[in-house]
Amino acid sequence: MKVARQAKILELIENEEIETQDELAKQLKESGFHVTQATVSRDIKDMRLIKIMSKSGRHRYAPFRDAGGNQLSERIVNVFRESVVSIDYSGNLVVIKTFSGGAMAASVAIDSMEWSDVVGCLAGDDTIFVAIRNQDKVVDVVEKFKKLMK
Known part of the structure; x- marks a missing residue:
């Protein structure tokens, strides 16, 4: 269940400008995942998601990359x-x-x-x-x- 949920998180943050944990939890619930804010918080930490500035000027969640800009976090590689x-x-x-x-x-x-x-x-x-x-x-x-x- 955790892998499927985290895979869905990756899909959501790739396709949506999700700025808060509440927004992410709401999107997950609409996708059939029953989560609490604490679960979402742990997933964000576990997946090493960060907030970046989007083209629209809002902050949004994105996968963390190292200084080279082309390495995936271990968690994202695990999802793959x-x-x-x-x-x-x-x-x-x-x-x-x-x-x-x-x-x-x-x-x-x-x-x-x-x-x-x-x-x-x-x-x-x-x-x-x-x-x-x-x-x-x-x-x-x-x-x-x-x-x-x-």
């Missing part, structure tokens, strides 16, 4: 690791299969990685298509994803 079932590729597309409902959270982690070889990704319910800039780099990117799963 625990969501992904398999990884395959064809041409310049990587296809990542997740448990049902896990694709959005895993894609948030992929987007947060900001790998230069990744053009972007498209997530459904249990499948993510990741477009790779150069077909020669596909195997390298697949290996990076597989390392995250270990």
Whole structure:
């Protein structure tokens, strides 16, 4: 339940400008997660979420990154690791299969990685298509994803 809830948190903060714990708790409740403010607070701490300034000028929750700007917190990597079932590729597309409902959270982690070889990704319910800039780099990117799963 915790992994699913934290995966939903990643999805929510990626798609919404959530400024407060109350807003996050409300969104989680609307998504079917019965949480208290204390649970949300623990999740924020556990996932090392921070507040950043959004384009609209509001503060919003976002994943913490190190000074290099391209490292995911351990918790976000864990959400990716625990969501992904398999990884395959064809041409310049990587296809990542997740448990049902896990694709959005895993894609948030992929987007947060900001790998230069990744053009972007498209997530459904249990499948993510990741477009790779150069077909020669596909195997390298697949290996990076597989390392995250270990």
